[in-house]
Each structure stands twice: as structure tokens, then as C-alpha cells.
Amino acid sequence: MTQTVGGHGRDIPFSDSDFRAISDLAQAEFGLNLAESKKPLVYSRLSKRLKARELDSFPDYLALLKRSEENNERLELISALTTNVTSFFRENHHFEMLRDHGFPSMFDRLKESGRGRIWSAGCSSGQEPYSIAMTLLNKMPDAARRNVKILATDIDPKIIARARQGIYPKEEATGISELFQKNFTHKTEHNELGMSDNLREIITFAELNLMSDWPFNGPFDAIFCRNVAIYFNQETQQRLWSRFCEMLVPGGFLFIGHSERVTGAATRELTGVGITSYRKTGSGSRLAS
Ligand SMILES: C[S@@+](CC[C@H](N)C(=O)[O-])C[C@H]1O[C@@H](n2cnc3c(N)ncnc32)[C@H](O)[C@@H]1O
Structure with missing residues (x-):
């Protein structure tokens, strides 16, 4: 089946082989x-990219994507x-599990x-x-001095730049308790919600494609990877769970998204300890009751 979209006054064909x-x-x-069911979505989203790049065929767009200098387009x-x-x-x-079991x-x-x-x-x-940083500083206000830090990564450099800025529409404050708003946020000069410097001090933001090599060894006491693996096929997900498991300390926690499940080899070491929460086997890996 071939779909078409209007671009520069003409239709852009989108064949099954383009989709593949x-x-x-x-x-x-x-x-x-x-x-396959995502074809209409892919078509509607990518047709905007074709227009932005003034292209009128998907094979041309694919050829462009393969050029090494087109990292931004990728x-x-x-x-x-x-x-x-x-x-x-x-x-x-x-965050409650992290506070009550991860932090201790x-x-x-x-x-x-x-x-x-x-x-x-x-x-x-x-x-x-x-949110992790607020939960942490509420329990350990001198985390920075004690070498307790958060690494925050995403594949998308634009979104990482926004994260680093730490400024949000004021409506987003509703998700934060009043106490945490008072202790960790401020109103910016444009009446937006700003994150305090002591939160920013303990977070390092970096670009990282989870599919590539990870330029650090950890280990981590807890890993949040929520609503990301949902896009990956099962084999890729299973490889990711195993790589996370290797990066965790014994007794460390892995938190995943509400529609995700750890499967595959990692289940030998990661035990479910709550809703979409896992703990690596090792010292103290049972939850205290
Ligand atoms: C729906 S958001 C999840 C945000 C947050 N973890 C949460 O649950 O609220 C998914 C994020 O995964 C990122 N992402 C998708 N594929 C990725 C990859 N291969 N490597 C790193 N990040 C990726 C996207 O850029 C996006 O910011």
C-alpha cells in the first residue's frame, strides 16, 4: 500500500518498502x-521533516539520513x-521506594x-x-559534599538542553508537593517554575544513545529507565536490562515504566520488589518489612 501526503503542492508517496x-x-x-501499525503515525510525523528539508520523496530522505554529516537530521x-x-x-x-529502601x-x-x-x-x-534530586536532598541536604550524585542522560540534545535549564511552565508545579516547591523551586522573572541551584549542583546532564557504548562504569545504586524501552523490540530490551543489571551495585534498584517488564537473562539477578521496581540480588536485596 502506498500513502501520499501533500508537500510543495504535490503528493509524497510512502510505500511499504519506504516504511521498512x-x-x-x-x-x-x-x-x-x-x-507495521505505526505506519500512518510515521508517515504523518516524517512528512513534516521532508517538508522542512524541502524533499519530495522518502528515498531521498533516507539517502540524506545515511550521510555521516546528517547527525542532526537523525x-x-x-x-x-x-x-x-x-x-x-x-x-x-x-520515588517512595527510592526514599524508603533505595536511600537507606x-x-x-x-x-x-x-x-x-x-x-x-x-x-x-x-x-x-x-524529582529524584528533591527526594534525595530532602533526606540528605549535603549530598553534594558527600559525593552523592545523579547522572541524567537522553539521546536528544535539544531536550537535554531544556533539562539543563531547569525552567518549566508554572502549571507543572502541581506535581510537586508544597514542601518541595518551597524548598527546591523558585519563581523566575517570567513567572515560570525554576529549579534551585542545589538540585542542579547534584545532577550531571549528558547526551547518550542507550544503544551505544556507555562511557562510564558506574556502579549505580539505582537506575531509572522509564517509558524508554517501550520503543525497543524485545531483544533490544533484554540486552538493555542485562546492561543495566551489570551497572547496578548488589542490592541496587531498577525502576522501569508502567507498561514495561524485565524479561530475559536479567531476571536471574533482578527480582521484582514492587510495581515495575526491581532489585539486584546481593547484600540486603530483600526489602525490610
Ligand atoms: C517518554 S520519555 C520518558 C521520560 C521519563 N523517563 C519519564 O518516564 O517520564 C522517553 C525519552 O526516551 C528518549 N529516548 C528514546 N530512545 C532513546 C535511546 N535510544 N537512547 C536514549 N534515550 C532515548 C527520548 O528522547 C525521550 O526523551
């Missing part, structure tokens, strides 16, 4: 799994094919290792790592 070529590229570069592609939807304290039970074991380990690390992988515009 896009989905193969998205799979190879970003691990994205584009089911990032536009991933932005067009994924969503950045996020919010403060989304799926709050994860991280603080214990800190006495020996001298470091604590949490990773927000696929952090989008930053609400997730800022």
Missing part, C-alpha cells in the same frame, strides 16, 4: 521498534518517532565506598532527575 527502510534504520541506530528523526512526555514525580511509588541501602554503602550514584536514563526534559 525507515524502520530498519530506526532499529539499527536507536533500537526503535516500529510496528536526531530529528528520533524526536519525530518518540515522545518526550514526562512530569514531576510521575509514578510516585518509585545507598547511605549504608556510602560509608564504605564514599560515593552514591543514581542514573536517570532517558530523562527527557529533566522532571525525572529533578
